[in-house]
Amino acid sequence: xxxxxxxxxxxxxxxxxxxxxxxxxxxxxxxxxxxxxxxxxxxxxxxxxxxxxxxxxxxxxxxxxxxxxxxxxxxxxxxxxxxxxxxxxxxxxxxxxxxxxxxxxxxxxxxxxxx
Numbered sequence: 001x002x003x004x005x006x007x008x009x010x011x012x013x014x015x016x017x018x019x020x021x022x023x024x025x026x027x028x029x030x031x032x033x034x035x036x037x038x039x040x041x042x043x044x045x046x047x048x049x050x051x052x053x054x055x056x057x058x059x060x061x062x063x064x065x066x067x068x069x070x071x072x073x074x075x076x077x078x079x080x081x082x083x084x085x086x087x088x089x090x091x092x093x094x095x096x097x098x099x100x101x102x103x104x105x106x107x108x109x110x111x112x113x114x115x
C-alpha cells in the first residue's frame with residue numbers, strides 16, 4: 001500500500017503544478033477578456049486581433065461591434081475578436097505656441113552632430 005502511494009505522488013504533484021502554472025492563469029485570462037468585451041461601449045478605442053485600431057460607434061446585441069477606422073469608414077467586427085479596449089480618450093491638448101518640437105531644429109541627431 002505504501003509503495004503504491006509513493007508511485008502515485010509524483011503524478012499528483014505534476015497535476016497540481018500544471019493546474020497552478022497553466023490552467024488557472026488561462027482561466028483567469030479568459031474571464032478577464034470576457035469581462036472586457038462585455039464592458040465595451042460606444043466611444044471606446046479598441047484593437048482587434050487583426051491589429052485594426054478604431055473607435056466604437058455602435059454596439060449591437062448580437063456580439064457585433066461597429067468600429068470607425070477612418071473618417072466615414074466603418075466596419076463590423078465580432079466582439080470576441082477585440083484584444084484591447086483603450087477606453088474613451090480625450091483629444092490631445094494643443095502644443096504650446098512656443099514649443100516647436102525637434103523638427104524645427106533638425107531633430108535629435110542633428111543636435112549631436114552640428115558643425
